[in-house]
Amino acid sequence: MQLLDNDTFLSRLSLLFQSSKEHGTIWLTHKRLTHDGDDVTMDSADDSREYPCIIRVTDGKEAKFSTHITSEKLDKFLSAYGTLLKSSMSTLRKRDKKRERVRAEKLAERKQRLAEPILIEGPKRGKGRRKRQRRVKAALKQEDARQRMQEKQEAKEKTKV
Structure with missing residues (x-):
């Protein structure tokens, strides 16, 4: 120094x-x-x-x-x-509140999509089979994302305590 x-x-x-x-x-x-x-006291008159x-x-x-x-x-x-x-x-940059708002909206939309269940309907064989397979795959992916989010929240709670 x-x-x-x-x-x-x-x-x-x-x-x-x-x-x-x-x-x-x-x-x-x-x-x-x-x-x-020595230790210095601040209040000594x-x-x-x-x-x-x-x-x-x-x-x-x-x-x-x-x-x-x-x-x-x-x-x-x-x-x-x-x-x-x-x-x-005075030359410091101001926060970009618009960008923060867009990120918050995307996060809320993602959480809402995780909350909504994916309906698996249609025949197992024949016409519409592929559509059903895509929905099954999306439901599995959604469940995996829910588990990851829950693990993150549990980890945050552990660090707070």
């Missing part, structure tokens, strides 16, 4: 936002920086020490850098950081 000064950090962060505009993920981590080896803040950035691959911000520079840094975040967030 590379430690940068505040201005360099902001410029590298803006470049990282631009490079991952089309696709990619960026993780930002904000923490209070402590150098003590008599503590007059001021701790710097650390902000880390990574894209999960090669870009990993961070910066320390002291309490004197915090307001200036946060205003610049906030404008950078707002400008980069």
